[in-house]
Amino acid sequence: GIQVEQSPPDLILQEGANSTLRCNFSDSVNNLQWFHQNPWGQLINLFYIPSGTKQNGRLSATTVATERYSLLYISSSQTTDSGVYFCAGNAGGTSYGKLTFGQGTILTVHP
């Protein structure tokens, strides 16, 4: 199966700062998602982005499928952005819809 690496593992910011999270894949993916896991454990969908660029408010994401990586940008961070950010991909074929997750980036935003 595919391997997913996320960086950095931990990130500490002051409120208002910008940040970039990265996700590398060992193989091509035909489904790529970014999630935010809040302190209560809920996984919240941020983006479904197998390729291209999307934006939603202060968050945006870019996936370069040919180079097997995706980036999540957070601008003007707020304390409510704190939590764990996961990327996950599906390689298609016999892996069906199975998502393989990275280890996550733990984001802490201080007021």
Next chain:
Amino acid sequence: EAGVAQSPRYKIIEKRQSVAFWCNPISGHATLYWYQQILGQGPKLLIQFQNNGVVDDSQLPKDRFSAERLKGVDSTLKIQPAKLEDSAVYLCASSARSGGDQFFGPGTRLTVL
């Protein structure tokens, strides 16, 4: 639109006991997934259903774990007997189609003592 529902939210049992978790996916979603998330790690797929058929259970410990989705809607995941290493959050997700974006429920946090 209602999201993925799971119950119970928390469960504490002793090792060798049995436990069951329930999931109701988003209405109309044909694909249902059960993931296990151990503290400090990303979720790992246990089993995937397409309607009421299993399409991937390669990482399900079948000697103790079982799952069913009898009518192609809600699903039950069972552990019998539980081990200490089964302590984790069990997440249910659904998607409209296999390979489509997945939406997760709030999870069931299991503690095995």
